[in-house]
Amino acid sequence: RLLIIDFGSQVTQLIARRLRELNVYCEIHPYQNVTDAFLAEFAPKAIIFSGGPDSVMRDGSPRPPQSAYTMGVPILGICYGQQVMMHDLGGKVEAGEHATAEFGRAYVTPSDTRIDMLNGWFLDGSGREQVWMSHGDHVSEIAPGFEVFGTSPGAPFAITADTTRNFYAVQFHPEVHHTPNGKTLYENFVRLAGFTGDWTMGAYREEAIRLIREQVGDKQVICGLSGGVDSSVAAVLIHEAIGDQLTCVFVDHGLLRKNEAEEVVSMFRDNYNIPLIHADEADLFLGELEGVSDPESKRKIIGKLFIDVFQKYADQVEGAEFLAQGTLYPDVIESVSFSGGPSVTIKSHHNVGGLPEKMGLKLVEPLRELFKDEVRALGQELGLPASFIGRHPFPGPGLAIRCPGEITREKLAILREADAVYIDQIRKHGLYDEIWQAFVAILPVRTVGVMGDGRTYDFACALRAVTSVDGMTADYYPFSHEFLGETATRIINEVRGINRVTYDVTSKPPGTIEWE
Numbered sequence: 001r002l003l004i005i006d007f008g009s010q011v012t013q014l015i016a017r018r019l020r021e022l023n024v025y026c027e028i029h030p031y032q033n034v035t036d037a038f039l040a041e042f043a044p045k046a047i048i049f050s051g052g053p054d055s056v057m058r059d060g061s062p063r064p065p066q067s068a069y070t071m072g073v074p075i076l077g078i079c080y081g082q083q084v085m086m087h088d089l090g091g092k093v094e095a096g097e098h099a100t101a102e103f104g105r106a107y108v109t110p111s112d113t114r115i116d117m118l119n120g121w122f123l124d125g126s127g128r129e130q131v132w133m134s135h136g137d138h139v140s141e142i143a144p145g146f147e148v149f150g151t152s153p154g155a156p157f158a159i160t161a162d163t164t165r166n167f168y169a170v171q172f173h174p175e176v177h178h179t180p181n182g183k184t185l186y187e188n189f190v191r192l193a194g195f196t197g198d199w200t201m202g203a204y205r206e207e208a209i210r211l212i213r214e215q216v217g218d219k220q221v222i223c224g225l226s227g228g229v230d231s232s233v234a235a236v237l238i239h240e241a242i243g244d245q246l247t248c249v250f251v252d253h254g255l256l257r258k259n260e261a262e263e264v265v266s267m268f269r270d271n272y273n274i275p276l277i278h279a280d281e282a283d284l285f286l287g288e289l290e291g292v293s294d295p296e297s298k299r300k301i302i303g304k305l306f307i308d309v310f311q312k313y314a315d316q317v318e319g320a321e322f323l324a325q326g327t328l329y330p331d332v333i334e335s336v337s338f339s340g341g342p343s344v345t346i347k348s349h350h351n352v353g354g355l356p357e358k359m360g361l362k363l364v365e366p367l368r369e370l371f372k373d374e375v376r377a378l379g380q381e382l383g384l385p386a387s388f389i390g391r392h393p394f395p396g397p398g399l400a401i402r403c404p405g406e407i408t409r410e411k412l413a414i415l416r417e418a419d420a421v422y423i424d425q426i427r428k429h430g431l432y433d434e435i436w437q438a439f440v441a442i443l444p445v446r447t448v449g450v451m452g453d454g455r456t457y458d459f460a461c462a463l464r465a466v467t468s469v470d471g472m473t474a475d476y477y478p479f480s481h482e483f484l485g486e487t488a489t490r491i492i493n494e495v496r497g498i499n500r501v502t503y504d505v506t507s508k509p510p511g512t513i514e515w516e
């Protein structure tokens with residue numbers, strides 16, 4: 001297996017993605033956890049140093065354990081990872097000034113192509129490769145033993161390597177989509193590290209089942225079922241591993257979509273025979289959320305109540321010692337600052353960040369290493385219906401974060417109806433599977449309209465639909481004007497309480513997918 005040492009880049013997980021696509025098993029660990037002892041125990045076949053926001057010139061900035069350099073395994077350093085490697089091995093790094101900082105698209109040209117890692121690079125005839133740069137500091141002198149293999153206008157050391165020790169260091173980010181041929185670099189790197197690319201979802205399933213059995217033994221497990229793909233796949237996987245030692249608790253926080261609760265309960269009870277407790281606690285959640293408009297407060301309240309409610313229902317399951325969750329890799333990364341990791345918290349996903357030890361249950365998170373599309377592949381592997389696996393993601397805090405400002409039952413009821421019409425439209429037009437996520441947000445403003453001969457003064461809503469590969473970046477979906485017009489008409493005619501429909505055309509970044 002391959003070890004990725006995370007120095008806090010927002011895109012570290014994309015490195016893992018690229019490697020998984022090459023059927024190479026890898027794990028990301030925050031640099032704080034990677035000690036000499038850890039390295040010896042992990043025994044990686046290759047190591048990648050991720051990028052990161054820090055500066056190697058700052059005292060106390062993140063470092064890999066120095067034994068990494070003497071294990072005799074190939075190392076690839078990216079951006080901050082390159083700077084760390086140069087700094088540790090005797091090169092020099094300089095602080096970024098405006099003139100030398102580089103962000104965005106750049107083109108690398110070869111100064112030499114004699115390294116294995118460059119096989120297939122620079123081969124499109126143009127003699128250069130588009131790459132994505134994002135750095136303040138830069139290497140000003142390479143370490144002894146290294147040679148330069150590629151340069152860009154802002155980065156004289158864009159590609160450097162010590163081919164004797166198999167150390168490679170690049171200034172740009174080969175893992176992002178804006179380095180279109182970046183996958184080839186990873187492919188060459190893992191090949192020269194001796195990986196054969198034999199890791200599959202079937203293998204993951206068997207390994208996951210083995211690990212669940214090993215972790216849980218003969219104890220009881222409670223699974224927090226949300227109705228989404230993630231927790232459902234987790235539940236079915238765990239049920240396959242330990243059968244009726246699993247009880248699902250479905251916390252209905254009153255923030256679900258139209259008919260969602262009924263559908264979830266019937267699917268798991270009737271189709272899968274998984275013991276299920278339906279915790280209908282809408283009153284409790286909506287009561288606590290009354291008057292709250294701050295997004296992080298909403299998340300925290302919901303996260304805390306979720307745990308309380310869980311505890312209450314967990315107590316009903318005799319001998320329960322474990323709590324299973326469908327936590328995904330992106331959840332773990334974006335919330336990593338909660339668990340001591342290096343990247344900045346954008347949103348505190350309640351299913352990861354808010355879980356205090358006091359819960360007294362140990363966590364089982366069999367999807368923790370997977371990306372969304374990998375979870376879908378696993379669901380398929382486990383025989384879940386295709387229509388279910390293809391469902392758009394739905395956030396843990398539910399409609400709460402699609403209702404900017406104060407949440408009221410009235411607004412939720414309107415939102416549910418509008419969302420149902422919107423999704424129906426998308427399905428009818430055969431667009432559902434092209435879209436990563438689509439939903440309605442009800443806005444905290446009323447606007448004036450005219451219907452028939454009367455004046456209306458109702459809520460405005462925003463339609464959101466994005467394409468994305470992993471939820472990390474996203475673009476708005478280019479609906480036709482006909483579709484938008486027809487949908488707006490349907491919503492205004494069919495949903496009482498909305499008299500204005502807008503379409504959100506913000507990408508992520510700078511926006512996020514959800515409104516809160």
Ligand code: XMP
Nearest residue numbers: 348349350393394395396397471512513514
């Ligand atoms: P953002 O809005 O951060 O969303 O661009 C990225 C993906 O994460 C989902 N999301 C959440 N999921 N708890 C969750 O379980 C949360 O608090 C949360 N916030 C956002 C969002 O729906 C999208 O798929």
